[in-house]
Amino acid sequence: xxxxxxxxxxxxxxxxxxxxxxxxxxxxxxxxxxxxxxxxxxxxxxxxxxxxxxxxxxxxxxxxxxxxxxxxxxxxxxxxxxxxxxxxxxxxxxxxxxxxxxxxxxxxxxxxxxxxxxxxxxxxxxxxxxxxxxxxxxxxxxxxxxxxxxxxx
Numbered sequence: 297x298x299x300x301x302x303x304x305x306x307x308x309x310x311x312x313x314x315x316x317x318x319x320x321x322x323x324x325x326x327x328x329x330x331x332x333x334x335x336x337x338x339x340x341x342x343x344x345x346x347x348x349x350x351x352x353x354x355x356x357x358x359x360x361x362x363x364x365x366x367x368x369x370x371x372x373x374x375x376x377x378x379x380x381x382x383x384x385x386x387x388x389x390x391x392x393x394x395x396x397x398x399x400x401x402x403x404x405x406x407x408x409x410x411x412x413x414x415x416x417x418x419x420x421x422x423x424x425x426x427x428x429x430x431x432x433x434x435x436x437x438x439x440x441x442x443x444x445x446x447x448x449x
Contacts, residue, residue: 301345308338308348333359394444401437404430 316331333355340351404411408430415426 299345301347302342304348305338305340305342305346305351308341308351309335310338312336312338390444394441397437397441401434401441404434404437 312331312333312335314331315334316328319325319327319331337348337351337355340346340354341348344351346354411430412423412426415421415429416423419426421429
């Protein structure tokens with residue numbers, strides 16, 4: 297036989313759900329949470345035949361036990377989202393830097409003769425020294441580009 301507390305519990309479930317949906321429609325997170333808590337209290341009341349006071353006490357006890365873990369999990373999710381955003385930003389910047397380095401390397405390789413001649417005249421060094429400087433820069437650029445290629449995994 298259904299007792300008074302079970303009927304009240306069913307009403308709490310319905311009213312909590314309505315409160316939650318109404319709050320979500322207006323982007324009221326706090327109201328939505330209150331609606332969910334009312335719904336949970338109603339479930340406790342209906343399923344276990346508890347009084348409203350007893351159901352709320354059980355819910356408060358559960359919240360006291362579960363809330364610290366829930367807060368840690370929520371903070372971790374926010375932290376993880378921030379890391380993902382920053383990692384994506386860094387990845388894009390690295391790709392841009394890699395593309396610029398490749399473009400510069402290609403320009404230098406296309407104009408090696410002119411660059412060597414300019415270095416000879418500007419710094420008054422031999423053609424061999426200028427060629428060695430250009431080759432060293434190209435080697436450094438190739439190594440950097442290769443080291444910063446995305447992994448194929």
